[in-house]
């Protein structure tokens with residue numbers, strides 16, 4: 001045993017019904033130990049010591065691949081963002097609708113993890129509050145896209161022709177927005 005061995009930090013999860021000790025490397029580069037309630041800390045640390053080589057190797061790989069974690073926003077910050085988003089989206093929709101002259105029932109701002117916006121068959125428009133954090137030309141693309149779904153609930157040529165009336169370079173913007181998709185998570 002190396003006498004100056006640095007202890008490995010870990011997160012302990014207790015599982016009443018588990019029988020075995022399990023090591024897992026979280027994708028943010030953290031060691032997570034799942035242990036039955038009956039196994040004491042000394043035993044856990046002894047096991048970590050025995051598996052040290054394996055753990056250190058995995059941790060190095062995980063940390064190399066770990067994505068920078070964005071600071072978590074507080075509830076208040078998200079609420080403010082939602083208010084701001086609604087204001088922005090409403091004014092942009094009205095602006096573009098001078099061309100389209102469509103009508104909708106309700107605009108809702110949500111905190112979704114997988115999409116920027118959606119349009120329901122009932123004529124409700126939903127937008128992710130993060131749309132307001134996008135560069136304006138991309139936010140406009142999302143807004144026009146959902147607005148045009150009020151007239152065409154599909155992605156047909158007719159739909160894209162409609163989008164092109166106000167966003168002629170919609171293809172480029174659609175491509176560009178994919179680079180921002182990581183923000184959704």
Ligand SMILES: [Zn+2]
Nearest residue numbers: 145149154155
């Ligand atoms: Zn669509």
